[in-house]
Amino acid sequence: MTEPETSPRSTFWETRAFAIAMIALAAVPLLLTPIPPLTDLMGHMGRYRVQLDIGSSPYLSHYYKFDWALIGNLGVDLVIELLGPILGLEPAVHLVVMAIPCIMVAGLLLLAREIHGRVPATAIFALPLAYGYPFQFGFVNFAFAMGLMLIAFAFWLRMARTGRLKWRPYIFFVVSFLLWVAHSFAWGTLGLLCFIAEVVRNRKAGKPWFESGWRSVVACLPLAPPALLLLPWRGGSSPKGTFDWFAWYFKWIWLRSVLRERVEVWDKLSALLLYLVALSGLVWKPWRRYEATLGIGAALLILVFICLPRVLLSSAYADMRLVPYMLAILILALRPIVDRRIAIGVAVAATLFFAGRIAISTLAFQKFERNYNTQLQAIAHIPMGARVMALTNTPCRSAWYSSRMEHLSSMATVRRQAFVNDQWVAPGAQLLRIDYPPAGRYYSHDPSQIVRRPDCRARNEPILEIALEYFPRDAYDYVWMIDMPRNRWPVDSDFAPVWVGNRFGILYKIRHHHQLSQAGSATASKDTPNGNGQRVTQ
Incomplete structure (x- = not known):
């Protein structure tokens, strides 16, 4: 990790205005779709209606039961509980879902800047993964929590870089619980990345491997207490279905489907481009091309993806959900390009690619929205x-x-x-x-x-x-x-x-x-x- 660059030679993609523009651009496909066209989202919206109105509705209590409990999958549910009565359910869902890709783009840019001291031109290629397949599928709690995880990890690194280690355990004791409640997967990913970051920091300080390891464990202890919540959650009514280990056929599909949306050729070529960018550091002296914290982190996330089953604790597509994030972190691990002219060319190409993905997504979402409206005419009857x-x-x-x-x-x-x-x-x-x-x-x-x-x-x-x-x-x-x-x-x-x-x-x-x-x-x-x-x- 290096100090953020404040040189007047900072280029356009390293400015705050560019970051704000990219965050705003990420919201565009969802601006004109009151019902975000994400596969599972409407099912979640039905659940939100029950949670908001079952106590007052003369109908819902005849069909459903809803009892609040502390589980590691409540991110958007809790936000809707706050915003739903104020804005109405559908506007609240629209606002929250539209914010999710913006949060991920913000997290990616913050993390890239914190790791490298500047935003590498290649990091812009990671931004389209804000609309990765898990988000398109409607895993909104997961996507929301993973976006927050990226921001939290960048903040963890910043507190170490600026010497604010005294306060970090107290802050992240709270952050770890909040992130676990949003989605336990994000909490686990944060713990893994923070541990790697501490090992790398201690090794750079000249400490031997064994000392670096135990110091890193101690540093990450404030992140551990949510593990206690797994004990009651794994109790009587907990999800227990876990199967399809090492399902290679499905894993290959998930890798190809990382940007799956509507146009197969465009989506597959886009995914291929991202894999080529991510692996470009292997061509020559990879130990110099990849920053150690994110490089090792991406490698371990790839290992987790390989080992995860397709269904984990009754949650389907457990391994698929990780693909956009392990790919994004591998792309962010690429160090800045030294040649300024090449860096500018790469940044322009990456920005145009992100804009192109957003444009096609906007058109695709409009088509989904028109088809929805045609079928939803039945609800009036x-x-x-x-x-x-x-x-x-x-x-x-x-x-x-x-x-x-x-x-x-x-x-x-x-x-x-x-x-x-x-x-x-x-x-x-x-x-x-x-x-x-x-x-x-x-x-x-x-x-x-x-x-x-x-x-x-x-x-x-x-x-x-x-x-x-x-x-x-x-x-x-x-x-x-x-x-x-x-x-x-x-x-x-x-x-x-x-x-x-x-x-x-x-x-x-x-x-x-x-x-x-x-x-x-x-x-x-x-x-x-x-x-x-x-x-x-x-």
């Missing part, structure tokens, strides 16, 4: 508190392009406080629980709403014709077929169309032929939100 069986036409998982409608049906929960069969069942990984027995074991939760071609569906995803025949009709008031082509719409005397899309999507009202009884397979009349009166959809 769904009464408050209704029970909606969603069936969403979804491309094969092998397809690069995704419609990102897997959880669009949760907007019925957001706007109509409806029960929809698309929430996750992951005890300990989130706080919402489904409490609606009439929906049955298979048709009450994700992925019962996801309909793919039979030859490319996951084992636990439904086949459309079987789902339409066997789902518990008395437990639902509506069938919402999202983005479903007309040739797959059912002809059924129990289904009465109430909204029809131009070519894709239809909403049916279910005709019930008998009064529901408490002993039957559906909710008793007296158990509906309107008490002993008719169900809200009648």
Whole structure:
């Protein structure tokens, strides 16, 4: 690590104005999309509606349970708890999600400057990773916490560089707890990077390896206390599903998909460019081309990626989430280019590349938004508190392009406080629980709403014709077929169309032929939100 350069020869990408411009540019794709088109986000929004309104809603408590608990996955949930009542749920989500890529860009630039004393021209190539696949997938708690982690790590380094070590244990004792609550993965990553930074600092001070090691352990002890929170979290209702170790096929997919968005050729070529930049330091004297703290840190993160399973504690895509960050840190590890003219050329190319990624993302998000609005017209025909069986036409998982409608049906929960069969069942990984027995074991939760071609569906995803025949009709008031082509719409005397899309999507009202009884397979009349009166959809 070196002192920040304040020379008048500082170039355009090293200025504060450039950093602010890059942070602002990162928000552009989301500016005009009131519902950020991130795959899982609408499902999270449904959960936010429950957490905000279950105490006052006459409907939600009939379908869901929500009990606050201390778990390592609450970053955006807590921010929405604060902003939702002030701004409204949808504007609050829009604001927070739009801030996430800005936070990551800020963290990358701060970290690059702190490590090198200036922002290397090559560091700008890391900025598009703010829209990496984990963020595009809608892992907002994770992406939010990892962005904060980068900023926290830069602050850790700065306090060491400026000699403020006296106060660092107290500050990071608090920071470590906050980061763990936001997402435990980010807390673990921060601990790993801080330990490496301390070892490198002690070695540069001339201390032997053994002394450097134990001094580094002592320095990082203020980061350790959140590990105690893992004990109760790993208790009775904790997430326990962990499998798919060393799934090389998927790991190869995650590496290719680091910038996966909509246009396959553009996304893959962009990823290839970033890998070439990141590995360019290996061409000649790599021990001189990579800064030790971030170089070793990136190497260890790559090792963690290799060793992580695909599903960790019931959280899918555990290894995939790490890819943009290990790549970004490897790019940031590249030392500044000595030749000023070459550095200027690289900085211009990297800035244009980032601007190009932002431009294509903006166009892609606008397309997703238009498709959402077409399907969301159905919500105007769904009464408050209704029970909606969603069936969403979804491309094969092998397809690069995704419609990102897997959880669009949760907007019925957001706007109509409806029960929809698309929430996750992951005890300990989130706080919402489904409490609606009439929906049955298979048709009450994700992925019962996801309909793919039979030859490319996951084992636990439904086949459309079987789902339409066997789902518990008395437990639902509506069938919402999202983005479903007309040739797959059912002809059924129990289904009465109430909204029809131009070519894709239809909403049916279910005709019930008998009064529901408490002993039957559906909710008793007296158990509906309107008490002993008719169900809200009648």
